[in-house]
Every structure is written in structure tokens, then in C-alpha cells.
Amino acid sequence: MKSSKAFTLIELLIVVLILGVLAVIxxxxxxxxxxxxxxxxxxxxxxxxxxxxELYKVENGSWxxxxxxxxxxxxxxxxxxxKCPFSVPYRYNSDTHRVEPHxxxxxxxxxxxxxxxxxxSSESTGMLVR
Numbered sequence: 052m053k054s055s056k057a058f059t060l061i062e063l064l065i066v067v068l069i070l071g072v073l074a075v076i077x078x079x080x081x082x083x084x085x086x087x088x089x090x091x092x093x094x095x096x097x098x099x100x101x102x103x104x105e106l107y108k109v110e111n112g113s114w115x116x117x118x119x120x121x122x123x124x125x126x127x128x129x130x131x132x133x134k135c136p137f138s139v140p141y142r143y144n145s146d147t148h149r150v151e152p153h154x155x156x157x158x159x160x161x162x163x164x165x166x167x168x169x170x171x172s173s174e175s176t177g178m179l180v181r
Contacts, residue, residue: 089136090155096133100141100150103127108148118143118150 100121107121108114115121118141122132135141141150 092136093139093153093155096135097141097150097152099133104143104148104150114145114148115143116145 100118103121104115107124107127121127132141135153137153137155139153139155141153143149144151
């Protein structure tokens, strides 16, 4: 009997079938994962903005009157203000001294009525300690 080092047609078909099944499972999840990544980036940006607002308060003794007081300062954002991946501008609430979280995609809880601190946006005032 001859020893062959080549693949048989059946072996190649099985490999192609397995790759096809994996592709059918993985490909539909790619857009969902990309959307989640954008939402998480926006959450991180809101957290960063609020942290820098608190730092501004500590260093200057008063809250910023507008968001550009913080974002326009190279000491706080040397690479420029973070941008929402969905191109929604961040809004500063001068009553709560917070950047309000966005609600992307209409999913409550992702960035909906609860802020990244786990508080309703009307409850978050002053310095927050995690």
C-alpha cells in the first residue's frame, strides 16, 4: 500500500464545512459588538469628562460655567475633547455640574436614565466617591 501525504476530498470538504459553520455563527455578531464598543466608548468619555470637571473644581475652587472651560484647557485634555462615537455632542448641566449620559439606541440601562455612577442624573451633585 502506498503512503500518501495529500488530503482527501472528504477531509477538505469537512474543513470547509466547519469553517462555514463558524462563519455563520460569528459574522452576524460583528455589528452588535461594534455597537457595544461605541456605547462603552461613550460611557468612558462621559466618565472622563466628569472626572476632569471634578478636578477643575478642586484646582480652581469653583465649578466650570461651561464645558469648554474644561475641554478647552490643554492641562485637562492635551489631545482635545473626547468625541462621542455617535457624533452626539456632550452637554454640561450647570445645575448638577455633570456631563449628562447619552441614551444610544433607546436601550434603558445602557446609558439611559441611570448615569455611569449608578445614580439618577437628578441625584448626582457635587463630588462623588466610588
